[in-house]
Each structure stands twice: as structure tokens, then as C-alpha cells.
Amino acid sequence: MAERDTTGQRPIGFKRLLHVAAIAGAVALAGCQTVVPRGPAPVKRSPVTRPVQPQQPVVEQGIPTDTQRHRVALLVPLSGPNAGVGQSLANATQMALLDSKNERIRITSYDTATGAALAAQKALADGNQLILGPLLADDVRAVAPIAHRAGVPVVSFSNDATAAGNGAYLMGYVPAQSIGRVVDYAREQGVTTFGGLVPNGTYGQRASTAFLRAVESAGGQVASLQTYDRVPGSITSAIIRMSKSAPYQAILIADGGNAASAAVPVLRKNGMGGARVLGTELWNSESSIASKPALEGAWFASVSDGLYRQYAARYRARFGAAPFRLSSLGYDSVLLTIRIMRDWPMGAAFPEDRLKDRGGFAGIDGAFRFGRDNVAERALEVQEIRGGTTVTISPAPSGFER
Incomplete structure (x- = not known):
């Protein structure tokens, strides 16, 4: 503490002390006077504090x-x-996102079973710049114009070539390509005379057209092409009609494995057992196709199964069930997106022109590229059913010539 400075002060005299005392006494008497109260003193109130309402979190739609x-x-x-x-x-x-360790793509699923058009509208409202799917051709036709108006391309899993265009691209396995590939291979092996069995309906019509064009292009001849209904006895009647133009070196059965397997004994009974049986891409989606003894030695063209078998094993380990064969289309559509992503600035529209890259893309199902008709052109292999399994007898090309 600093000491007070007293230098130069004079002593206080007696008279001055009396004067100070008189003033003090007057102040004391004044303090003893009665004061009439004018009312209660105002009570100081604490300011009212209203409770602070907790801030509600902002909930985003979509x-x-x-x-x-x-x-x-x-x-x-x-x-x-x-x-x-x-x-x-x-x-x-x-699974494709996890396998690729890609964290720059968000995939949101929308159910088309409740309305494909509504699903597309919701997807666009949520800001999606690319649509993978739908699966069914009718759904593609419903979604494509909606997405096209918004400038968003559609990469569908359908195999109906008539649904392509208007911003819609098809990744599905188109029957015309499978038929063309197996006919070309058969022609290379010396087959010149062909017969065909095709079911009535849209698939059969397209298979018939593809078969006639493929055989003509390969320099062969279709001696007989018969149609049938998928009812008991119909395919037998078609085979009997076909037998009138026998012999054949190869016969295409443009149907699933069960129908083809049932038809072969009837072919043999009617003198056509020596013809090579040809199948379509439908056979590749049937896991039990190789276990049908009647189809021993049959040929069909499809996407390669080499990488698919590895994929299926990983899928079972992750999800506890076997995948549908078509699921590889979903996996490959993500690989395609990742490939194009290098030219896709964040927040910008998807670069649709990159889908027409003539060099194509690679995936579980091998090489593919979109043609001028927006349909995936695929590098297919030819397989033979042999000894309860399928054996590749003509490998798929690894890519495309530009």
C-alpha cells in the first residue's frame, strides 16, 4: 500500500475544531427529524425473462x-x-460402389412398381442427373420422355430395342445379337442349311427377323421356319411340319431351356436328330441349362460367364443369396458411370455424349458400347453344353474396332 504524503500541511486550530463539531451536530439533529411517508417505496422488479424456445432442426424434403x-x-x-x-x-x-471404393456417387433407389412415371418425377425432383433403369420396356417408354425434357439420360436394363432412343439407352441382352453370333459361328463350321422354331409373340417375331437376316448375311439358307404357341402339343405340330423340309444341319430353337429340352426328343423322333441345336441369349439366364441331357452338344451365344462367376460368389457372400443373372447389368452400369465421371464436373449435367464412346466400356459381362440406335452392342462368346456344364468354344473379343 502506498503511504499518504503529509509534507507541508498545517495543524488544525481549536476554533476550527469547534466550527467542525457544530456542523456535525446540525447534521445529527437533522437526521432525528420525523419524515412523513409519501407512500410505499417502489419495489424494484427483476426483468421478466421469457424461456428460450429450442431451435427446431431444419428438415429437408427428399x-x-x-x-x-x-x-x-x-x-x-x-x-x-x-x-x-x-x-x-x-x-x-x-456392391459396385463398395468394390470400386467410390465415394463420389450417391445412388438412390425408386420403386417403379408403384408407377414408373411417378418414380422418374420424384428422381428428377431430388436432383438426380442420371437414371439407371428401368427394367421393363413399358416403364422405359413411360420414363424416357419425362427424363428427356429434363435433359437427363436413361440407361435402361431392358432388351427391347424398340424402347431405345429419345434419351434412353438399352443395356439388356438383345436376342438379335445372340442369334447373329451363333449363326455366324455355325456358318464358320460349315453349316449352310438351317431350320428354325420360334414361339408366337413379340419375342418370336423379333427372333424370326433376326434369324432370317443372320442366315442370309452369313451366306446360308433357312429351309423352314415354323412358329408355335406355348401350349401342349403345339411345338410337336411345328416340328412335324418342319420335318417335310429335312434334312437340316442346324436348328435354332428360340425359346427357353425347358422348351428346347422338350423339343429335342421330338426332333429325333422325326428324323432330325443329327442337326446341331442352336439356342439364344435366354439360355444364359438359366442356371440349370447345362444339366439338361437333351441339350448335350447344343450351341448358344451370350455374354461371358468368366467374371460373372466371381461376381456371383462375392454377391452370395455379401447378401446371403444368389444374384439374378440380370443383376450384372446393374453392376456394369455403375462401372460405366464411374468411367464417365472423369468428364463430369460436380453439379453439372451428365455428359450424355460420352455414352457414345466408340471404344466402348468393360464390365462383368465383357465389352459393350452403344450404337447409333442407343442399343448396347456386346462382345459375345459361343458356348457349348458339354458334360453337364458349358464350355466356351469361341471366345468373345476383348473390345471393338473404332
Whole structure:
């Protein structure tokens, strides 16, 4: 503490002390006077503090805002009769993201079973810049014009070539390509005379057209082409009609494995047992096709199964069930997106022109590229059913010539 400075002060005199005391006494008497109260003293009140309402979190409609990932919609049936294949496609897309360790793509699934057009509108409202799917051709036709108006391309899993165009691209296995490939291989092996059995309906009509064109292009001859209904006895009647133009070196059965397997004994009974049986891409989607003894030695063209078998094993380990064969389309559609992503700035529209890259793309199902008709052209191999399994007898090309 600093000491007070007293230098230069004079002592206080007696008279001055009396004067100070008199003033003090007057102040004391004044303090003893009675004061009439004028009312209660005002009570000081504490300011009222209103309780602070907790701030409510902002809830965004749709998927959250994301500036670090591209938004991609997956339109597949997740309910109804096709829910199994739709869920398998959805699982495959997520598996592709995990396998590639890609964190720049967000895939959101939308159920087309409740309305493909509504699913597309919701996907576009959520800001998706690319649509993978739908699966069914009718759904593609419903979605394509909606997406096209928004400038968003559609990469579908359908195999109906008539649904392509208007911003819609098809990744499905088109029967015309499978038929053309197996006919070309048969022609290379010396086959010149062909016969055909095709079911009535849209698939059969397209298979018939593809078969006639492929044989003509290869320099062969179709001696007989018969149609049948998928009812008991119809295919037998068609085979009997076909027998009138025998012999044949090869006969195409443009149907599933069960129908083809049932037809072969009838062919043998009617003198056509020596003809090589040819199948279509439908056979590749049937896991039990190789176990049908009647089809021993049959040929069919399809996408390669080498990488698919590895994929299927990983799928079973991750999801506890076998995948649908078509699920590889979902996996490959993600690989395609990742490939193009290098030229896709964040927040910008998807670069649709890159889908027409003539060098094509690679995936579980081998090399493919989209042609002028927006349909995937695929590098196919020819397989033979032999000893309860399928054996590749003509490998698929590894790529395309530009």
C-alpha cells in the first residue's frame, strides 16, 4: 500500500475544531427529524425473462443436399412380382460402389412398381442427373420422355430395342445379337442349311427377323421356319411340319431351356436328330441349362460367364443369396458411370455424349458400347453344353474396332 504524503500541511486550530463539531451536530439533529411517508417505496422488479424456445432442426424434403457426390437414380421394381430381380439389381449397384471404393456417387433407389412415371418425377425432383433403369420396356417408354425434357439420360436394363432412343439407352441382352453370333459361328463350321422354331409373340417375331437376316448375311439358307404357341402339343405340330423340309444341319430353337429340352426328343423322333441345336441369349439366364441331357452338344451365344462367376460368389457372400443373372447389368452400369465421371464436373449435367464412346466400356459381362440406335452392342462368346456344364468354344473379343 502506498503511504499518504503529509509534507507541508498545517495543524488544525481549536476554533476550527469547534466550527467542525457544530456542523456535525446540525447534521445529527437533522437526521432525528420525523419524515412523513409519501407512500410505499417502489419495489424494484427483476426483468421478466421469457424461456428460450429450442431451435427446431431444419428438415429437408427428399435426399439431403450433397455437393461432394453426383446424384444417380436407380429405377427398378422393389415391390410386386418383379421385386426379386429389382432388389438384386439394387444390391449389385451398391456392391459396385463398395468394390470400386467410390465415394463420389450417391445412388438412390425408386420403386417403379408403384408407377414408373411417378418414380422418374420424384428422381428428377431430388436432383438426380442420371437414371439407371428401368427394367421393363413399358416403364422405359413411360420414363424416357419425362427424363428427356429434363435433359437427363436413361440407361435402361431392358432388351427391347424398340424402347431405345429419345434419351434412353438399352443395356439388356438383345436376342438379335445372340442369334447373329451363333449363326455366324455355325456358318464358320460349315453349316449352310438351317431350320428354325420360334414361339408366337413379340419375342418370336423379333427372333424370326433376326434369324432370317443372320442366315442370309452369313451366306446360308433357312429351309423352314415354323412358329408355335406355348401350349401342349403345339411345338410337336411345328416340328412335324418342319420335318417335310429335312434334312437340316442346324436348328435354332428360340425359346427357353425347358422348351428346347422338350423339343429335342421330338426332333429325333422325326428324323432330325443329327442337326446341331442352336439356342439364344435366354439360355444364359438359366442356371440349370447345362444339366439338361437333351441339350448335350447344343450351341448358344451370350455374354461371358468368366467374371460373372466371381461376381456371383462375392454377391452370395455379401447378401446371403444368389444374384439374378440380370443383376450384372446393374453392376456394369455403375462401372460405366464411374468411367464417365472423369468428364463430369460436380453439379453439372451428365455428359450424355460420352455414352457414345466408340471404344466402348468393360464390365462383368465383357465389352459393350452403344450404337447409333442407343442399343448396347456386346462382345459375345459361343458356348457349348458339354458334360453337364458349358464350355466356351469361341471366345468373345476383348473390345471393338473404332
